[in-house]
Amino acid sequence: MMNFGLFMVLSSLVMFFCGVWSFTxxxxxxxxxxxxxxxxxxxxxxxLILQMSNVGNEVYLGLFFLTLAVCEGALGLSLLVLVVRSHGNDYFKSFNLVEC
Known part of the structure; x- marks a missing residue:
């Protein structure tokens, strides 16, 4: 029987590598x-949250990381809206740096 903590770490690694695979x-x-x-x-x-729960009750680093991730997502969505308004779509092949 697999330990629950090991299962959670493996599931977070699978999530990360699925994200890398889909990005690629x-x-x-x-x-x-x-x-x-x-x-x-x-x-x-x-x-990060799983490792911090093993160390102690330090949640501030996790909240700081989550805040940065949310800010990164909001910035990405604003850039997506800007690109769709200016180019009409979000294909990478339609971006041309010469016309900017």
Whole structure:
């Protein structure tokens, strides 16, 4: 029988590597890239919380990390809205740095 803590750590590693896999193979759209980055951050956050629960009751580092992840997500969504308004879609191949 597997230990519950080991199962939780393995599930967070699977979440992280699924995010890396989806970022690698589904990178045609900006929205897919942002969602996979958020999924990777969720896996890292879960692993951080699991490790901090083993050390003690230190939740401030986890809250700080979660705050940074939320700010990163909000910035990504605002860039997505800006790109869709200016280019009409979110394909990476439609971005041209020469026209900017």
């Amino acid at each position: 193979f589904y990178h045609k759209h900006l929205l897919n890239a942002l969602l996979s980055l958020e999924f990777m951050m969720l896996g890292v956050f879960w692993m």
